[in-house]
Amino acid sequence: MFTERFLRDKRGAILTIAERARLEAAISEVKTYRPRKIIAHAGEPLNQSTLLIEGFMCRYLDDRAGLRQLVAIHVPGDFLDLHAFPLKTLDHDVASLTNATAAIVPHSELEAIAEEMPALTRKLWFSTLLDAAIHRAWLFRLGRLDATARVAHFLCETNARLVSAGLSDGRRFALGLTQADVAEICGLTTVHVNRVMRHLREERLCVFRSSLVEILDPAGLTALGQFNPAYLYIDDEAHSLSPVQRSAS
Amino acid sequence: MFTERFLRDKRGAILTIAERARLEAAISEVKTYRPRKIIAHAGEPLNQSTLLIEGFMCRYLDDRAGLRQLVAIHVPGDFLDLHAFPLKTLDHDVASLTNATAAIVPHSELEAIAEEMPALTRKLWFSTLLDAAIHRAWLFRLGRLDATARVAHFLCETNARLVSAGLSDGRRFALGLTQADVAEICGLTTVHVNRVMRHLREERLCVFRSSLVEILDPAGLTALGQFNPAYLYIDDEAHSLSPVQRSAS
DNA sequence: GAACAAAATTAACCTGCATCATGACGATTG
């Protein structure tokens, strides 16, 4: 069940058993990736999309000096370049952050789904719009929050997404990122991310050490980062059900 | 022909005559708006979407202090809250910036289109993904560019979009925004936007005065803002054709 | 477990932008 986490508890877009089976049948291949490998380059035509099963991946834009701005990170369950299906080429690069496993879905299969299953197609569309909603939250982060709040917001978001994917208990989760990665996400320098991390630690809000995030004060971190999870479209009722109950709904 | 500008010269997503007619038939109403009116609130259920015909609109998120971060501005031809169709509620507010005219398309009509016309549906999907691509360019702007480059990048982007909409000749265009609006777009203060504008004027790159942008040195402004229009997915060939030739293709 | 590379940490210094304040100009409004 490679598609298990896809849209797992997203309000109004949870897959039916038949839809999930159809998507599962669309997978042509399962690939593994080493950390920090480029998976797709901006501008090159794509005829497949990637559903992340395990590990973390990211999407980024380069500036003239070669510095990266991450525009998204992806957690297991994300259909991370589904937008390549309508767009045909991407405007950014895609890369792995950690060791990762992903399912490959050829666009010919998506073509067939688009013809035959309008309801599933709409859910695929929804999934790409969720990414856009996350983009907007990131814009808010970069445009209106100071360094500490940016990092707090990012950690809250990632925690919420991993809770939704069943990979965080709401307090602790594995996050195979370096401080340099966080800097590229939050539009800061590595040095300053380090200062921020120390501050969060000293304030007993959050500790991020050896690829493990531990949130000591969830309410405090949420307030500091002005984090409101509404944009993640998580269905709290669906989330409290077991996966089996969910699929049956 | 209210939909005339929609996806006018977007690579791989130009509407056929039949598709354009279908969309035109889906319009239930044409509305006008006064400047700076809120059109949709975050969180409230929507059962219609808005195709902008004339004027400028924006989407924004509020911070705790009530300051706004604009996450998008929209020009004539943009289907600005089409993403409300799959999402059902929005994660942000929508407002007019200037006097504006817009066509309303009920979601029931989009529902019908989704069932009957998969190719048109894919083009609608494409349109929402174009907005996401612009979000990513804005993330790059906020995360990696300094104040001057941010404003330069924004002006280049808006120029390119308006050229595509037939509302700029590539050098001069009407833009009914204040310096405060630009500040909310670029994550700066009004004061600093003013200083940046003076700098651009003194460097003979660009003049923005009484709602008119005049680009004196397109190449210089593009270089300063590290602007690369690839993410706008403009089909240069289609753009050089007349609208009639375009529709026939 | 030695050798090396990658990541985290910290200090010293400096700059770009925020903040605060004040004034000019033009468009509305009473």
Add this chain to the structure above:
DNA sequence: CAATCGTCATGATGCAGGTTAATTTTGTTC
């Protein structure tokens, strides 16, 4: 036509975060 408001403009001051550089810690490989 005086008063008010929105926008543009500009100066003075301070600080958040960038820059550079050096050191320590952690993880990896043979």
